[in-house]
Amino acid sequence: MCRQTKEKCAHNAGAVYCGLIYAFLFLPIVVIVINSFNATNTKPYLTWKGFTLDWYGKLFQNSALLDSFQNTLFIAVTSTLLSTFIGTLAAVGMYKYKFRGKNIIDGLLYIPVVIPEIVLGISLLTLFTNTNIPRGLLSLVLAHTTFCIPFVIFNIRARLDGYDKSIEEASMDLGANRLTTFLRITLPVLAPGIGGGALLAFTLSIDDVIVSYFTNGLTMTFPLKVMESIKSGVSPDVNALSTLILLATMVIVILTQSNLLKNLRKVLKRQS
Structure with missing residues (x-):
């Protein structure tokens, strides 16, 4: 009886603990969604004043906010495509071929991942300044592509672990050339890793603040716009x-x- 009571208490404690964790994670999101329908624009938005869709109507009249979101989408999509293309070729090349300095390149891939973002942002700002690359959409795309490439490579390399190269050799023995083998044999195997890497790159890009702050110039992104609005409180838009x-x-x-x-x-x- 005592053992059952202890197990029940442990089960209840675990349920409460999980509930608190999920509340901590999702309660802020729920508050944002609720306040997007809240009729009040008084800060802070802690009092429910009635249901309204006015903020969604005013959202499409806020050209500055929409322009920043459009910039963010363009940067995220472009950097995702570039990092996925470069990362796929790099991952396949490093997996298939042996060359001098391969281990050094492999180690360098971890630098953009492990160093603080503020260091990466300052280093990219210095690079763009010394190479006369104008700060704006171009510098943002290059910066986001830079820190997204390693994540794409890691995803694809994880997919390549345990990959049987003899399948490609069998394909070429049957008369297929290298391109056909890659498109019909290798690429379908890598597709989940490529898709996962692309989604991760898109998420990292669309959410980035620190690197964008150092490399944006006069171009405003949605995360930077939100950070700017925090000074006066987040608007219902x-x-x-x-x-x-x-x-x-x-x-x-x-x-x-x-x-x-x-x-x-x-x-x-x-x-x-």
Whole structure:
């Protein structure tokens, strides 16, 4: 009886602990969503004054906020495409071939990941200044591509672990050239790693503040715009746009998970 009581207490304590952790993680998001429909614009938004969609209407009249979000999307998409392309080629090349200095290059990949972002931002600012690269969209794309490439490479290399190279050799023995082998054999195997790396790169880019602060010039991104607005309190327009971004993210996650479950069912069906 005493043992059952202890197990029950431990179970309840674990449930409370998990509940507190989830509340800590998601309560701020819930507050943002609720305040995007809150009729009050008094700061702080702690009192519910009624339901309204006015902030969503005013959002599309806030040209500065929309322009900053448009810049953020352009930078995130462009840097994701560049880092995914470069990272895929680098990961495959480093996996397949042996060359002098390979271990050094492998070690250098960890530098953008482990150093503080403020150091990376200052170093990129110094580089752009000394090379006369104008600060703006171009410098932001280059900066974001720089710190996204290692994450793409790590994702793809994780996918390559345990990859059987003999499959490619068998493909070429059957008459396929290197390009056909890569497109029809290697690329489908790497696709989950490439997709995961691209999503991670997009997330890191769209959320970046520190590196963007040092390399943006006069170009304003959405995270920087939010940081700027914090001085006077986050406006309801920002809450509305954040809610829309959250909704879009949830749709992407649901579609991705549905696709993964669909593929898993196909694999299990083939095995049975």
